[in-house]
Amino acid sequence: MNAGEPERLHPSVMAMIVTRDFQDGYIVNLGVGLPLECANAMPPGREILLHSELGLLGFGPVISDHTKADPYVTMVGNLPVEALPGMVFMSHDESFAMIRGKHLDIAVLGGLQVDVEGNLANTQFDGKPAGNLGGAPDLAYGAKRTVVMMRHTTNEGAPKIVNRCTLPLTAPRCVTRVVTDVGVFDIEGGRVILREYAPGWTPEAIQQITEPPLAVASDVREVSLV
Amino acid sequence: MGRGLEHRDSQSPWLPPELRPQDFFDVSLMAELRQLKKGITSFAVGARHDLIYPFEERLAEGTVEVEVLGQGSLAERIRCARAGIAAFYTPVGPGTDVAKGKEVRDFNGVPHVLETALYADFALVRAWKADRYGNLVYRGPRTFNETMAGAARVTIAEVDEVVPLGELKPDQIHTAGVYVQRVVVRPATPVTSWETPQ
Numbered sequence: 289m290n291a292g293e294p295e296r297l298h299p300s301v302m303a304m305i306v307t308r309d310f311q312d313g314y315i316v317n318l319g320v321g322l323p324l325e326c327a328n329a330m331p332p333g334r335e336i337l338l339h340s341e342l343g344l345l346g347f348g349p350v351i352s353d354h355t356k357a358d359p360y361v362t363m364v365g366n367l368p369v370e371a372l373p374g375m376v377f378m379s380h381d382e383s384f385a386m387i388r389g390k391h392l393d394i395a396v397l398g399g400l401q402v403d404v405e406g407n408l409a410n411t412q413f414d415g416k417p418a419g420n421l422g423g424a425p426d427l428a429y430g431a432k433r434t435v436v437m438m439r440h441t442t443n444e445g446a447p448k449i450v451n452r453c454t455l456p457l458t459a460p461r462c463v464t465r466v467v468t469d470v471g472v473f474d475i476e477g478g479r480v481i482l483r484e485y486a487p488g489w490t491p492e493a494i495q496q497i498t499e500p501p502l503a504v505a506s507d508v509r510e511v512s513l514v
Numbered sequence: 515m516g517r518g519l520e521h522r523d524s525q526s527p528w529l530p531p532e533l534r535p536q537d538f539f540d541v542s543l544m545a546e547l548r549q550l551k552k553g554i555t556s557f558a559v560g561a562r563h564d565l566i567y568p569f570e571e572r573l574a575e576g577t578v579e580v581e582v583l584g585q586g587s588l589a590e591r592i593r594c595a596r597a598g599i600a601a602f603y604t605p606v607g608p609g610t611d612v613a614k615g616k617e618v619r620d621f622n623g624v625p626h627v628l629e630t631a632l633y634a635d636f637a638l639v640r641a642w643k644a645d646r647y648g649n650l651v652y653r654g655p656r657t658f659n660e661t662m663a664g665a666a667r668v669t670i671a672e673v674d675e676v677v678p679l680g681e682l683k684p685d686q687i688h689t690a691g692v693y694v695q696r697v698v699v700r701p702a703t704p705v706t707s708w709e710t711p712q
Contacts, residue, residue: 320561341585343655360654377652379660379688381593384586388606417573418558418580421612426586429606460609 294488296440296469297511303329304513305467305484306396306437310336314393317341317427319410320365321398322437324350327369339392340364341423343383346375364423387423387430395431397424399438399466401453404500406463406475408436409455419456428459440468440497447499449473449480470494472511479503484511545569550578554632556585583612583629589658591632595665596693601630637666641689644673645682648691656688664693672698 297305303325310316312334318326328349330336337346340363348370351357357368378386386392401409408428411419428434438448449466466473471494472484481503482491491504544550545568558580559570572578584606594602603626607613617628639659641650650671652659663669671694 340655342657343660358654362654377655379656380585380589380658381661383655384589388586388604413559413561413563415563416559417570419582420557420559420561421582421584422556423585425584425606425610425612430586457610459606 319397323396343378395427399436409453428462450499552579594631595633634666637662637669648694650689670696
């Protein structure tokens, strides 16, 4: 965050923005990092089945009190989660057959860079001798919709929504929505469309920390959780 | 079981394919003992900057090789080894570094990359119960354990207990004993994954 800039959205609020689009009956996979926040922000009154690459479908919220957790029921990120009725365990090959076979409605993934074509880079961290792909390439291909949840800028302040990804790609042309700590964006036809901005922010202020020119939606509005 | 590897003299050809945090204890041990030549994995490094795993150190030194690919392709390569399928086309990978040097072919207008089966000499899997035929049941997500069982010349299953034949019901068995060559009973109460030394 730069000095003097408006406050950025808390990850729990970003999670609520992402999960408000989850419809009743959706199968959803949450990536490691910020997307995991969504597990504790499920919209009330809707039955959503969470999928985890480890081989887990239909689990509940993350359990913070480890004394109450079943050590065998963990999701990606090695976090203990609540066992819900109807939950299914499976192997990795089955879990990924389910992903590639397009049985998931939404994948929420973290991002290092997203570009105007919807290309996603979330593999290679600075200063590390190799990258991590994890399940992201399969999820980005297989989910009917890929949403990226990330901070709008790097720790050094560089834009993460870019004209063209410079980091190694995780998957090409897969991202249709990006939720950051300053706004909500859709990626369509090579354009980045600003849909919503965080309280205190303006499209102009967001443009300053975004590399490609933003198309501002005609009905652009302040972020709303409904 | 990881501890037992400490006493082996031979150089292991690669590390178990999935670096789940609860496995770092084992994999790190092998890396520390310089028993790893190559890692074929979807998670090569830790995401944290303040925590450097031994495998990362070896990578930075240039004393191990690594092949990073998506977890779904890795799982299917192993499943194919178990199932006697030499290779398969997957839509995941084209347009990224993973597809470099591999055949890419269109099916219904969608590019697919050719991936080959990944056979191992040894597969170390973790299950809950076994019987004397080597039939296995697991607890919780079965991850690479069920996928790998049978994808190696020798599959060694570590279990909490071995139960009398017939106690595991035919409808419940996840891995048929035909895929399992050795069973090792875990000596102590398992360390919960979030308490695993890192």
